[in-house]
Amino acid sequence: MIVSEALVMVEIRRVVELQLSAPRAIQPDDRLVDDLGLDSLTLTTLAVELEDRFQIILSDEEATRIKTVGELARCVAARAGAAS
C-alpha cells in the first residue's frame, strides 16, 4: 500500500479534530505536546487509530522520539509503505 503523508495527515486531523474536539485546524509543524497539548490519553488514541487505519506498529524507540504532527505523518507513511 502506498500511503502519502498527506493521507496520514487527513487521518491525524480526523482523530485530533473530530474525535478529540480540538478547537483549531492542526498543521504539520505543530508539536504534539508543546503546541497541541496532547496528553497520554490523546496520544494513545492517536497511536491506536493510526496503527489500525494503516496496519502498522508504532512501538519502538524511533516512534517515541516523534515530536511534531509532520514527523508522525512521515513515520506512519514510511511504515505503511514498507509493510506493503
Next chain:
Amino acid sequence: MKGAPARPPRRASINDALKVASESSVGVTFVDLQERELALSWREVRTRARRVAASLAALGVRPGDRVALILATGPAFLDAFFGATLAGAIPVPLSPPLRLGRLDEYHAATARMIGVAGARLVLTDARIKRLLGLTVATARPELGCLVVDSLLGAAELERDNAPDALALLQFSSGSTVEPKPVALTQANLMAQLDTIDQMVPSHGAERQVGVSWLPLHHDMGLIGCLLSGVYRPDPLVLISPELFLARPSLWLRAIARHRATVSPAPSFAYSLCLKRVKDADLEGLDLSSWRFALNGAEPVSVGVLDEFATRFSRWGFDVRALTPVYGMAEATLAVSFSPPGRPPRSLGVDPTRLATDGIAVPGERRIASVGLAVPGVELVVRDEAGSEVKERRAGRIWVRGPSVMAGYFQDPVATARVLQRGWLDTGDLGFIADGELYVCGRAKDVVIIRGANHAPQEFEECLDAVAGVRQGCAVALGFQPDGGGEEELLILAELGSEERDPTLGGRIRTAILERTGVRAHTVCLLAAGTLPRTSSGKLRRAEALRLFTAGELAAPRPVSRLRIAGAVARSAWAFAKLRVGRAR
C-alpha cells in the same frame, strides 16, 4: 464499622482456583478494535500456563522467585501470569510503556521496580520487547528478558502454592516517593476473592459475566476481574485499556453483546463514556444486564454517576447498578462496597467547614457514599491522636482484615509506617455518616489521575528545569475541581523572582505534560515563602492543599493554557470550591 464475618475461602491458592476453573465450561474472551473475539476456556488457559511453567522451571525459575511481567492485555499475559504461579514463582505485573510517550522516565521507573522486586526474569511480548532495551540493560535481571510465546513448549508442570506463601507483588504509590511493592500471600488473595464473590454472588446457573478493560497490572483489573473470574469461575471478557481509551464504546458494546452483569471502572471511565460514546455507537443495544457497575480506584464523582445513569437509561441501564466502592492495593483490593440494589447515595456537605474544622455539616459539595465494610473487614476513622472519631467527623481511615497485606516486600521501615498492630493506615481521609463511609480527601502524598496513583514527585521533578520556578519549591496535588469531575492535577509553585513572566504557567504545563503525559488542570504561582513547610524546611503538601481549599493560601494566580478546549474547558476559577478534606 465492621463487615460480616469472613467465611473460609473456597480455594486455597491461585493454582487451586485455576484447577477448579479448568473443570468448568467457561473461559475468557479477548476483544480487539474490530470487535473480533478470541475465546479461551479456563481449561485452555491452564494448559497453556502449565506449558509455560515447565519452560520457566527448565530455565531455572525456582519457587519463590519473582518474575516481572510487562505485557498488554491478551493471552500472553495469562500465559505468563499463571505460568509463573504454576511454576511456584511470584508474578510482578508492571505497566507497559505508553504509546508515543517518552521513554526516559519509563526506563528508570521500570528498572527500579524490577530491582526492588528482585525479579530474576522479565517476560514480555515481541512488540513491547522492542521498547525495553534500556530498561533491561539497567535492571539486568539474572535470567534476562524473554518473549512469552517462546515458552509454550510441549512439557507441562504444576507446583503447589502454600497458603502462607507470597502469591503476588503489586506496586502501589503508597504514601512515599517511590512505588512500593505490596506483598500479598495466597491467603490474602483468596480472602479477597471470596469477599468479592460474596458481594457479587454467582448462584448456580446464574453466572456473573464480567467485562473489563482495566489494565491487568492494576489491582482492580488483575484481582477484581481476572482472578475473580477464575475463582468463581465465570465467563470474563477482556479489552485492552488502550483500545478502550481510543474507543470507549467498545466497553459498553461488549457489556451489551455478552449480557455482562459485572464491570468495574474508575470514575473517569464513566465520564469518558459521557464525552466520547455517541448514541449511534449503541444503536440497538441493551445495557439492562449490567447489575454491578462498580466504581472505584479514584474519588467517585457524584455528578458523573447522575449523568451516566440519566444518559444510558435509554439503553436499559439501571441506576441501581451504580456501585461506588473503596479499596487500595495494600488491602489487596476492596475494603467497602455500597449496598447492592439501590441507587448510589450521596451527602451534601459544606466544603469550607470540612476543610477547616473537619466536620461534615450540610452544604453544596456532594460526596458519594462508598458503603459498608465488606465481609472480614473492620474499618475505623481516627483523629491524629489515634482515637476513633464520632459520626460526621473527618479523620484518617484505618482498616483491618484478612486481605490486608503482610507488608511491603523486604521493606520493614515502609511497612511500619502504614501497618500498626494489624491495622492499615490507608492515608485517606473520610467520615462515617448514618453508618456509611464517605471518603473526602487524602493525608498521604498521592495524586490519582484516571485511576492510576502517582507520587507527587513525578510531577514536581519536572519543574526543576523550568526557569522562573523557585528551585524545589513547588508541590503537585490531586484535587477535585468544582462541577463534579474527576480528580485533577493541581500545581502550586513559588516564583523564583519578583518579576512576573506571563509564559511561566505555560512552560510548567508543557514540562509536566512532556514527561508524564498528564495535563495539569490548574497551575498556581505563589510568592516565595508562601507554601507551608515543616520546621526542617520540608514542604507540607497535605497542609498546602488544606490551606488552598480553605482559601487561606495567599492570593493565587491561575494560569490557563489549554489548547484542546472541548474536552477540558473548565473555569480557571473552578478551584474556588474544591472537593478536598481536612488534612490534619
